[in-house]
Amino acid sequence: MTVSEVRRAAPGAQEEQHFDAAIVGAGFAGMYMLHRLRNAGFRVRVFETGDGVGGTWYWNRYPGARCDVESMEYSYGFSEELQQEWEWTERYSGQPEILRYANHVADRFDLRRDIAFNTRVTSARFDEEAKRWRIETDKGDVVSAQFCIMATGCLSSANLPDFPGRDSFAGDTYHTGRWPHEPVDFTGKRVGIIGTGSSAIQAIPVIAAQAKHLTVFQRTPNYSIPARNEPLDPNRVAEIKADYAGLRERNYRMPAGFGSMMPSNDGTALEDDAEVRRSNYEERWERGGFTFLGAYADLLSNREANETAAGFVRERIREIVGDPKTAELLSPDNVIGCKRPCLDTNYFETYNRDNVTLVNVRDNPVERITPKGVVTDGQEYELDSLIFATGFDAMTGALLNIDVRGRGGQTLDDKWSAGPRTYLGLSTVGFPNMFMISGPGSPSVLTNMITSIEQHVVWIHDCLEYLREKRLATIEATPPAEDDWVDHVNAVADLTLYPTCNSWYLGKNIPGKPQVFMPLIGFPPYVEKCDAVAAGGYEGFELDSAP
Numbered sequence: 001m002t003v004s005e006v007r008r009a010a011p012g013a014q015e016e017q018h019f020d021a022a023i024v025g026a027g028f029a030g031m032y033m034l035h036r037l038r039n040a041g042f043r044v045r046v047f048e049t050g051d052g053v054g055g056t057w058y059w060n061r062y063p064g065a066r067c068d069v070e071s072m073e074y075s076y077g078f079s080e081e082l083q084q085e086w087e088w089t090e091r092y093s094g095q096p097e098i099l100r101y102a103n104h105v106a107d108r109f110d111l112r113r114d115i116a117f118n119t120r121v122t123s124a125r126f127d128e129e130a131k132r133w134r135i136e137t138d139k140g141d142v143v144s145a146q147f148c149i150m151a152t153g154c155l156s157s158a159n160l161p162d163f164p165g166r167d168s169f170a171g172d173t174y175h176t177g178r179w180p181h182e183p184v185d186f187t188g189k190r191v192g193i194i195g196t197g198s199s200a201i202q203a204i205p206v207i208a209a210q211a212k213h214l215t216v217f218q219r220t221p222n223y224s225i226p227a228r229n230e231p232l233d234p235n236r237v238a239e240i241k242a243d244y245a246g247l248r249e250r251n252y253r254m255p256a257g258f259g260s261m262m263p264s265n266d267g268t269a270l271e272d273d274a275e276v277r278r279s280n281y282e283e284r285w286e287r288g289g290f291t292f293l294g295a296y297a298d299l300l301s302n303r304e305a306n307e308t309a310a311g312f313v314r315e316r317i318r319e320i321v322g323d324p325k326t327a328e329l330l331s332p333d334n335v336i337g338c339k340r341p342c343l344d345t346n347y348f349e350t351y352n353r354d355n356v357t358l359v360n361v362r363d364n365p366v367e368r369i370t371p372k373g374v375v376t377d378g379q380e381y382e383l384d385s386l387i388f389a390t391g392f393d394a395m396t397g398a399l400l401n402i403d404v405r406g407r408g409g410q411t412l413d414d415k416w417s418a419g420p421r422t423y424l425g426l427s428t429v430g431f432p433n434m435f436m437i438s439g440p441g442s443p444s445v446l447t448n449m450i451t452s453i454e455q456h457v458v459w460i461h462d463c464l465e466y467l468r469e470k471r472l473a474t475i476e477a478t479p480p481a482e483d484d485w486v487d488h489v490n491a492v493a494d495l496t497l498y499p500t501c502n503s504w505y506l507g508k509n510i511p512g513k514p515q516v517f518m519p520l521i522g523f524p525p526y527v528e529k530c531d532a533v534a535a536g537g538y539e540g541f542e543l544d545s546a547p
């Protein structure tokens, strides 16, 4: 398509390589994007900070890490052979198995030869004259590519809050999203964990079973539904595999791109009398998983309806947790589901153990970290190990960690100073030929992310083929299309209860981050819109022919 031979720059300077597309990140998004574009004859280079594939599953190796979308669904659907040959062992597979799967995919499709590992992209600049991206890495690579595809992940930039004295702690410290590759043994140790989000809720029961003592520092209690994880029944697997394509297709029509195995109820919560409602919640609670929130169609749009589900979970917490004060502290008072709901195995039960202490840091925040431990409310909790389960600078963090500059040298940071602005979550005005996989403004984190990733990869692939066929040099979203899209994303969110919590969906977990609801709610209408845009010759984009 374009010049793609290696060219040597001035003597002494780095060799500059030319590609059709540079992809940043080798998680599930970058891996599939590479496969798809390479098969279509594009010359592609992937850059990955880590020394292996898998992204999320490469970095998040904390005890208890596993998926919360069932494995038969949380896996690629693009290759019938792949989905037939891979054997998941559990309903929700653990991190080691998911990472093995990512490595299997890399081997099966011979992906590694086009991935530069241990290589972080530091800058990406659009050269307006050449109509190409110039990409630089921390290894000194300088690469020119017609297209720059950001597969940097929504949850890949770890958030390590700036607690006073944070680095003075004398024991070992960990972040769940940057866990060591060697096994960590907490036997005989006094362990502290800050945070009670999905990561902590998975890790706490496992660490408590090993450590001498576990102190949990909780700012906001979270709703959590039992995962009811179990080994997969071979008959059930065979049944799914007999029509895997059918399951993928049914899931594609679901609001979050998964869950057709136990569909949501179309009815509204307040239509049912209390007894019927309770038995509905009970059935879904016993089944486990996200289907709990599918109990009624209006749980995320009607506060009173939501309260019936929230109240049901609080009752379960009071039933499970022996000490009433601890149960009270563990009971959330916000809307259920407006933060990403957690799935657990024995989370609330863990607080009945003698070696677990829950400390409320909502009213009395962590004052400081000392060489010996954590101080809050004037009390020092002495620890041997301290875990930060403090989450991520979600959706924009990894993108803004790169010095991205578009037309006129404008930085992405500047462009997004009041929050991310995109068209379709795929593209942003002023940054031609740059695509984001599961970018802000797309359903991404509100879906089975592998489904969303596949949809974006196919769309980008089709778009690049179209440009090649028509001999077009650039594609760029137009300002009106972007403005309308941003308004649309906000308008959809405002019809729901999502914006009511201090969630990372809104950027509220990062001090100073602009507060904008970042993902788009609703997968099927989004797919329809993307398809219509492509079918209409890329409506809302300006296409420019080669010079």
Ligand code: FAD
Residues within 6 Å of the ligand: 024, 025, 026, 027, 028, 029, 030, 047, 048, 049, 050, 054, 055, 056, 057, 058, 060, 065, 066, 067, 068, 069, 074, 119, 120, 121, 122, 151, 152, 153, 154, 155, 156, 199, 398, 401, 402, 437, 438, 447, 448, 449, 450, 453
């Ligand atoms: P990632 O997997 O995050 O990969 C991005 C990659 O880009 C990383 O490897 C990173 O090192 C690399 N990168 C970033 N910046 C640069 C740079 N500047 N230079 C070079 N490389 C860079 N989603 C679900 O749908 N279901 C689940 O069950 C689920 N479970 C999850 C569990 C955990 C613990 C976490 C943290 C997230 C989970 N998610 C889940 C979301 C998950 O992130 C996605 O499902 C999916 O793995 C994202 O893939 P990705 O390739 O887009 O991003």
Ligand code: N01
Residues within 6 Å of the ligand: 066, 067, 068, 069, 155, 161, 176, 194, 195, 196, 197, 198, 199, 200, 202, 217, 218, 219, 220, 340, 342, 343, 361, 366, 389, 390, 391, 392, 445, 502, 504, 509
């Ligand atoms: O991060 P989080 P996570 N002082 O942001 C607390 C996916 N995921 O890594 O709620 C004290 O949810 C913070 O408190 P608060 C999933 O999408 C999936 O757990 O802000 N506490 C919160 O309790 C998930 O949503 C799985 O008040 C501070 C915690 O740290 C996303 O990744 C597993 C603090 C952070 O929770 C992120 O989950 C794991 C401070 N200064 C992750 N700063 C599955 O189950 C933050 N906190 C598949």
